[in-house]
Every structure is written in C-alpha cells, then in structure tokens.
Amino acid sequence: MSLQAMTYLVVGLTFALYLGIAFWTRAGSTKEFYVAGGGVHPVLNGMATGADWMSAASFISMAGMIGYMGYGGALFLMGWTGGYVLLAMLLAPYLRKFGKFTVPDFFKARYYSNSATVVAVVCLLVASTTYIIGQMTGVGVAFSRFLGVSSEMGVIIGMAIVFVYAVFGGMKGITYTQVAQYVVLILAYTIPAIFISLQLTGNPIPQLGLGGQYTGSDMALLAKLDHIVTDLGFGKYTTSVPGDKLNMFVYTVSLMIGTAGLPHVIIRFFTVPKVKDARSSAGWALVFIAILYTTAPSVAAMARLNLHATINTAVQSGGDVFAPDASIQYDARPDWMKRWEVTGLLKFEDKNGDGRIQYYNDTSKNAEFLAKADAAGWKGSELTVNNDIMVLANPEIANLPNWVIALVAAGGLAAALSTAAGLLLAISSAISHDLLKNMMMKDLSEKGELMAGRIAMACAIVVAGFLGMYPPDFAAGTVAIAFGLAASSIFPALMMGIFSKTMNRQGAVAGMIAGLVFTMFYVFAHTGIFYIHGTEYWQIFGKKDFFFGISPNAIGAIGAVVNFAVAFAVKNMTTPVPSDIAAMVENVRIPKGAGGAIDH
Amino acid sequence: MEQSQELYWKKVLGLIRNVLIVWFLCSYGAGIMFAGALDNIKLGGYPLGFWFAQQGSIYIFVALIFIYAKMMGKIDKDFDVAED
Numbered sequence: 001m002s003l004q005a006m007t008y009l010v011v012g013l014t015f016a017l018y019l020g021i022a023f024w025t026r027a028g029s030t031k032e033f034y035v036a037g038g039g040v041h042p043v044l045n046g047m048a049t050g051a052d053w054m055s056a057a058s059f060i061s062m063a064g065m066i067g068y069m070g071y072g073g074a075l076f077l078m079g080w081t082g083g084y085v086l087l088a089m090l091l092a093p094y095l096r097k098f099g100k101f102t103v104p105d106f107f108k109a110r111y112y113s114n115s116a117t118v119v120a121v122v123c124l125l126v127a128s129t130t131y132i133i134g135q136m137t138g139v140g141v142a143f144s145r146f147l148g149v150s151s152e153m154g155v156i157i158g159m160a161i162v163f164v165y166a167v168f169g170g171m172k173g174i175t176y177t178q179v180a181q182y183v184v185l186i187l188a189y190t191i192p193a194i195f196i197s198l199q200l201t202g203n204p205i206p207q208l209g210l211g212g213q214y215t216g217s218d219m220a221l222l223a224k225l226d227h228i229v230t231d232l233g234f235g236k237y238t239t240s241v242p243g244d245k246l247n248m249f250v251y252t253v254s255l256m257i258g259t260a261g262l263p264h265v266i267i268r269f270f271t272v273p274k275v276k277d278a279r280s281s282a283g284w285a286l287v288f289i290a291i292l293y294t295t296a297p298s299v300a301a302m303a304r305l306n307l308h309a310t311i312n313t314a315v316q317s318g319g320d321v322f323a324p325d326a327s328i329q330y331d332a333r334p335d336w337m338k339r340w341e342v343t344g345l346l347k348f349e350d351k352n353g354d355g356r357i358q359y360y361n362d363t364s365k366n367a368e369f370l371a372k373a374d375a376a377g378w379k380g381s382e383l384t385v386n387n388d389i390m391v392l393a394n395p396e397i398a399n400l401p402n403w404v405i406a407l408v409a410a411g412g413l414a415a416a417l418s419t420a421a422g423l424l425l426a427i428s429s430a431i432s433h434d435l436l437k438n439m440m441m442k443d444l445s446e447k448g449e450l451m452a453g454r455i456a457m458a459c460a461i462v463v464a465g466f467l468g469m470y471p472p473d474f475a476a477g478t479v480a481i482a483f484g485l486a487a488s489s490i491f492p493a494l495m496m497g498i499f500s501k502t503m504n505r506q507g508a509v510a511g512m513i514a515g516l517v518f519t520m521f522y523v524f525a526h527t528g529i530f531y532i533h534g535t536e537y538w539q540i541f542g543k544k545d546f547f548f549g550i551s552p553n554a555i556g557a558i559g560a561v562v563n564f565a566v567a568f569a570v571k572n573m574t575t576p577v578p579s580d581i582a583a584m585v586e587n588v589r590i591p592k593g594a595g596g597a598i599d600h
Numbered sequence: 601m602e603q604s605q606e607l608y609w610k611k612v613l614g615l616i617r618n619v620l621i622v623w624f625l626c627s628y629g630a631g632i633m634f635a636g637a638l639d640n641i642k643l644g645g646y647p648l649g650f651w652f653a654q655q656g657s658i659y660i661f662v663a664l665i666f667i668y669a670k671m672m673g674k675i676d677k678d679f680d681v682a683e684d
Contacts, residue, residue: 066654071635071650071653071654073654074631074632074650074653074654077653077654077657077658078627078631078653078657078658081657081658081661082623082627082657082661084661084665085619085620085623085661085664085665085668088665088668088669089616089619089620089665089668090616093672207655208644210645210646210654210655211643211644211645211646211651212644212645213645220644220645220646221645222645222646222647222650223645238639238647238650239636239639239650245632245633248632249628249632249633252627252628252632274683275683276669276672276673276676276682276683279665279668279669279672280665280666280669282665283662283665283666283669286661286662286665287662290658290659290661290662293658294655294658294659297654297655586605589605589609589612590605590608590681591676591681591682591683592680592681592682592683593683594683
C-alpha cells in the first residue's frame with residue numbers, strides 16, 4: 001500500500017475510534033456536564049491528563065528543539081515534568097478539597113470578589129489562547145505533510161476539524177476520548193523510537209540506547225554525536241545551552257510553575273473521587289507523561305545523528321566531512337526530503353552552485369572551522385530545517401516501514417487535538433460559566449450558557465488559527481510563552497490563596513495584574529504586540545534580551561516574583577482578610593469533609 | 601483540636617519542604633548548576649550531569665510524588681483528618 005493511502009487509513013481509523021468513544025460515553029451518561037458525582041479512577045485520569053497535557057509541542061516540536069539545542073533542551077524535559085511535583089503538593093489536593101468546577105470559581109470564593117474572578121479569567125484566556133496558537137501551528141505542520149498542502153492550508157483544515165470536534169461533539173466524553181488518544185500518541189511516539197534505537201545501538205529501549213554504543217564503532221552514541229556536530233561547527237551536543245545557564249535555570253522555573261498554573265490541567269484534579277486521589281493522580285499522570293519525556297531525548301539525539309548522516313556521508317564512515325563528494329547530491333536526495341520540501345518546512349538553496357547540499361553551522365565562531373569550510377568552497381549552510389518536522393520526518397529518515405510513518409502522523413494529530421479540545425473547554429467554560437453565568441447575566445438559561453460557550457470556542461479557534469499561521473516561534477516556543485503567562489499570573493495567586501491565611505483581595509488582584517502585565521510587556525517587546533510581526537518594540541530597551549540575558553520565553557519566572565512581591569506589598573497597605581475567609585483557608589488545608597467529585 | 605490542627609499543618613509543611621529540597625537538588629542542582637562537574641563521571645555512555653538533566657530528574661520526580669502521597673496519607677491518619 002502506498003504511504004499516502006496508508007496514512008489516510010491509519011488516521012481515519014484513529015478518528016473513527018475517538019468519535020466512537022465520544023458517542024458511546026455520551027450515550028451512556030445522562031448526567032449533565034457540571035453535575036457532581038461519579039468520579040474518574042486515578043489511573044485513567046492520569047492517562048487522560050497525559051493526553052490533555054502532551055500537546056503538539058510535546059509530541060511534534062519538543063524532540064526537534066532538544067535535537068537542535070542539545071543538553072540545554074533539558075529545560076523542556078525538566079520544566080514540563082517537574083511542575084507536577086509542585087502541582088501534587090501545593091495545589092491539587094487543596095483545590096480538590098475546595099471542590100468547585102473552575103479555577104476562577106476558587107478565586108471568587110477565596111478572594112471574595114468579582115474583580116479577582118475577572119482578572120483570573122483574563123489571565124486564563126491570555127494563557128490558553130497563546131497555548132492554542134502553538135497547537136494550531138503543530139496541526140498545520142502535521143496536516144500539511146499528510147495532505148501535501150502548504151502549512152497555512154494545513155492550519156485552515158486543522159481549524160475546521162477542531163471546530164467540529166470541540167464545538168459540536170465530545171463535551172461529555174472528553175475524558176475517555178483522551179484516554180484513547182493517549183494510547184495512540186504514546187504508541188506512535190515509542191514504536192519508531194524503538195526501531196531507531198535498535199538500528200543505531202542494537203538496544204530496543206531508547207532510554208538505554210541513548211547511553212549505549214553506536215553500532216559499528218567503539219564510541220558511545222553521545223560521544224559520536226558530539227564529535228559529528230563539532231566537526232560541522234555546531235556546539236558540543238552534551239553541553240551546549242541556549243543563552244547561558246542563568247537563562248536555562250530561569251526558563252526551567254518558568255515552565256515548572258506554569259505547568260502548575262495552567263487551568264486546563266488543574267481542573268483535571270477536580271474529577272477524582274478523593275483528596276487522597278488528587279495527590280496520587282498527579283503521580284500517575286507523570287508516569288504516563290514520563291514514558292514520552294524520557295524517550296524524547298533519544299529521539300532528539302538519534303534524529304540529529306541520522307539527519308547529519310543523510311546529508312554528509314562522511315559522518316557514517318568517520319571520514320573527511322569537507323571532502324567534495326561527502327556532501328549528498330541534491331538530485332540524489334532521499335524521497336522524504338522531497339516530501340517535506342512541498343510543505344516549505346525544509347528548504348535547499350545551492351549557494352555555491354555545486355549541486356550538492358552542505359549543511360553546517362555557518363554562524364560558528366570557530367575560526368579554524370570557518371577556514372576549513374572556506375577552503376572546501378562552502379558558501380554558507382544550504383539547508384534550512386524547521387525543528388517541528390524532526391519527529392514527523394524521523395521514521396522516514398530512518399527508512400522505517402510505511403505503517404510506522406502513518407502512525408506518527410496519527411499520533412501528532414491525537415496530541416494536538418486532545419490538547420486543543422481541553423484548552424477550548426477551559427476557554428469556553430471561563431467565558432460562559434465564570435463570566436456570563438456567574439457575573440454578568442445571572443438569569444442565563446442552561447441552553448444560553450451552552451450556546452455562549454460554543455460561540456466563545458469558535459472565536460478562540462479563529463483567533464488561534466490566524467495567529468497559528470504566523471507563529472512567533474516554533475510550536476514549543478509559543479507554548480513556552482503561554483506557560484510564562486500562567487506562571488506569572490495564576491500560579492502565585494493560587495499558592496497564596498492556600499498557603500497564606502492573610503493574603504487579601506487587593507493583594508491578589510494587584511499581584512496578578514502586575515505579573516501578567518510585566519510578562520506580556522516583555523514578551524510583546526520581543527515577539528510583537530499580540531505576536532504580530534513588525535510590531536516589536538525591544539529597541540526601547542536599548543538591546544534585545546536586556547534583562548540579564550533572559551529570553552522572553554523564560555521571563556514568566558521573573559513575572560511570578562513580581563507578582564508575589566506586589567501582592568505582599570499591597571496586602572500590607574490594605575484592609576486585612578475577613579475572618580470567615582481565613583477560616584475557610586484553614587478548612588481547605590485538611591482533607592476531612594471533602595464532598596463528591598466533579599464529573600466531566 | 602485547634603492545637604492539633606496547627607501541628608498537622610506544621611508536619612505537612614515540613615514534608616513539603618523536604619520533598620522540595622530533593623526536587624531542587626536533582627533538577628536544578630545536578631541537572632543544571634553542577635552538571636558540568638558531574639559530566640566527568642560516566643553512567644554507561646551518558647555523562648552524569650547530562651543524564652540527570654535529560655533522564656534522571658524525571659524518574660526522581662515520579663518517585664517523589666508517590667512518596668509524598670504515601671507519607672501524606674500517614675500524616676492524615678495520625679491526625680485523624682483523613683476522609684471517611
């Protein structure tokens with residue numbers, strides 16, 4: 001069967017599965033969406049959280065970023081997993097005990113005001129919408145390759161599918177659909193990794209293969225990779241960091257506390273039966289996430305190695321990478337490169353006119369290397385590879401069977417769609433439930449609330465789709481900004497709500513506004529106002545990344561510090577917290593007396 | 601009752617602090633700040649600092665959550681505040 005037909009078949013089968021489950025769980029449940037009771041088993045909840053959580057950024061983009069960044073890519077790995085420790089200890093059990101449906105609900109009660117809720121909703125909308133942009137970029141990449149269209153067209157098709165998927169169906173069955181999506185995406189991720197690990201190291205377990213020997217040589221795989229990339233003028237794979245270590249440190253903090261502050265993840269812990277389960281459920285979620293996250297570094301390193309070996313034959317043999325016949329002839333390039341060229345995510349430009357592809361680091365600072373490249377007649381790197389294609393192209397680069405390639409396409413779509421659905425749910429419930437029903441139009445009927453939610457979802461898809469065509473960064477980069485926004489606004493306010501009995505309304509509101517404004521101001525300065533190209537204003541700072549070299553993606557951690565500082569300063573200047581709220585905080589701290597779970 | 605609740609909260613905060621210390625040392629410590637020095641030690645084909653950053657800290661995070669959940673369960677029982 002041809003690759004195209006196989007891809008249609010596998011993707012079609014998985015979509016049929018999701019729709020079937022959505023229909024089945026919908027038909028089996030007569031309970032309404034917001035009704036309490038039932039409860040989801042912690043292990044299943046962990047799987048659903050895994051799918052909800054692992055987005056296009058994790059599946060499609062992350063390994064490409066790590067492959068490109070090397071050691072420093074660990075900031076994604078640690079940042080997107082370490083937050084679960086914070087979530088399990090600092091937030092999940094207490095929010096579960098509190099027992100409401102949405103995160104703004106908590107703000108409303110704990111900070112006894114509508115203003116706190118409105119600010120929380122705004123923070124939630126900004127963070128979630130930014131996050132969906134990253135998903136749409138990923139969906140665009142997957143569809144453009146799968147249908148052979150441009151990535152803009154891919155985004156439009158993706159928008160249409162997410163629209164049907166999230167707006168018309170799947171509201172109630174979303175948890176079980178996500179369990180199925182988890183299974184698809186984890187198989188799609190690990191199967192090619194196992195094949196490739198076997199090819200390169202003889203070890204079927206990718207986590208061990210990465211630390212294993214490179215087949216046909218006496219070198220460790222990582223040592224071999226270090227050797228190759230330094231030969232081609234790149235930084236050493238096992239030590240290179242983006243920016244400096246301070247930036248890596250701050251970036252990791254930002255992703256961790258952002259993870260703990262993202263509403264669509266937090267609401268997952270409202271669904272388990274007991275406070276006790278909220279603690280262990282975070283552990284189960286992390287187990288399922290860790291399967292992908294510990295495989296990703298192997299995928300990253302092996303994809304990088306395979307890419308260089310494809311373009312430069314001397315990499316494999318250990319010969320002279322500068323030899324004229326070592327670089328691959330453009331006309332003899334493998335089929336996968338032709339397929340990706342159609343999408344515009346892989347580009348070749350013959351700068352020295354020799355009909356061969358030279359791929360190296362032409363911005364290297366190493367004079368000796370540059371002299372060698374110059375002597376070889378290289379006139380600049382001729383291949384541009386978008387990081388986002390690495391995972392999807394990986395099985396093709398390694399010549400794996402067609403069904404594996406098709407499975408990866410299905411996995412990427414499962415990852416993007418499950419997260420987009422979860423986010424859209426968070427956005428629509430914030431608008432219809434928290435904003436309209438609870439504040440502005442208290443007599444809104446249930447039907448009206450549902451309609452408002454759907455309209456909000458549709459608008460969010462259009463905005464995200466439009467921005468997804470002109471993303472500020474790679475999918476993983478955009479998502480990192482969303483985490484920074486959650487980290488600087490929602491996480492500190494939630495934490496202070498539980499751990500400080502004296503934090504009052506004024507302090508929390510001022511802190512959230514300060515954190516969010518600070519972070520957005522810094523991010524927009526570098527990526528454009530609302531991420532629109534050409535509106536960057538970093539020049540007013542004098543130079544880019546002026547704040548101790550901290551990149552806009554990492555600034556959320558500093559925003560969180562601003563939030564905490566402003567909140568405590570304002571608290572000390574305003575009226576103390578009412579005694580009944582202080583008593584409520586005491587009550588939230590002990591598990592006894594938690595009500596039934598929220599069903600969704 | 602008032603006093604035992606205060607003691608309960610103190611125990612909880614103590615546990616959280618201890619878990620956070622391990623959490624910090626294995627990720628920010630071994631994975632970032634001291635990664636360079638640890639890289640001189642090899643774990644199979646892995647430089648140790650690189651291993652902590654890209655593998656080890658994730659395994660430790662998983663273990664930490666389950667250890668925390670178990671110990672919290674015990675504290676809840678000791679102070680009789682567990683759910684029925």
